[in-house]
Amino acid sequence: MEKNHNVSRRQFLTYALLGTGGFMAAGLIMPMVRFGVDPILQADAEEDMIDVAGVDELTDVPQAFDMEYEQDHGWHVEQVTETVWMFLDGEEVVALSPTCTHLGCTVSWGTDADNPEQFFCPCHFGRFERDGTNVPGTPPTEPLHRYDHDVRDGRVLLGNPSPQV
């Protein structure tokens, strides 16, 4: 069943014009779109371990430490200071991110008068146990993120926070 596949002159012209026009339009638009979406295609920055505190400064009670590093904003490099909650669980160093896993506010240790032994988020009253586990019945749905850490020469070095579950 050989069908007639002849393309009419009008159709040929339509294809040719649309093809050429589309090619030219793509040549114009493609660089601009690639330019605009560049941030999402950038490779993530390599993880650097950052020296935050000495192991001897840590206690059983979570304390806030400053984690300082440089953040690259493209044309501007910013010195960032981030808070980390650290304590000793026996011999093990635990470093928790202060970012509430509900909607990203900042939690503090023992600021809720009714629950002095917990992390507390003032935005929507989220609570976390000492090890970062979220208290059921409060807004957060997962435990506080924990920093990758390394102990070298009595100093604690931290990497990126990652989820506990």
Added chain:
Amino acid sequence: MLQRIYDWIDDRIDVTPLWRDVADHEVPEHVNPGYHFSAFVYCFGGLTFFTVVIQILSGMFLTMYYVPDIVNAHASVEYLQTDVAFGMIVRGMHHWGASVVIVMVFLHTLRVFFTGSYKKPREINWVVGVLLFFIILGLGFTGYLLPWDMKAYFATQVGLEIAESVPVVGDLISNLLAGGEFIGAQTLTRFFAIHVFFLPGALLGLIAIHFIMIRKQGISGPL
């Protein structure tokens, strides 16, 4: 699939007559290069519009990275030019396109002049065209400062001195443009605002008037 989406929309808001009106509008024989090769001179208006569209698009993308602040302006331009993918091309389009627009406007104006198309009843369109020409020169002038390098600084210095040479109100004009008595942070934000909001707004409005008039009056007859 596309046809069905189109039909669904067309059923509801009847878009076919809208684009038919533009796409099937016939131009007279004397402006069709198929009949007279010299009719290519009638392309310059369309080419001007085409390059203006490229300028608007590439400019919109450039503002994703550009900051109009004296501390960061140059650094952000350098960043988008060297570090962002296709930055050199997008900024290049905007940079070279600026010159192309002015060349095209000039050629379009010459064609209109030498074919006598400015005569009655098209005088208003000529006036609007001249205003468009000034707006495009203004866009070129205000855009020149934005990279915040030496060329930008001194080009603006010269421009402001020219404005100052106007009798009586020269100083006022210069201060109004620069946002003060010297070229600084206020000048940069002002030029940025003029370059991306005020002048493009005026440009689009006048282009609409220009196009409506050409559709109403048609292209002037053959020489």
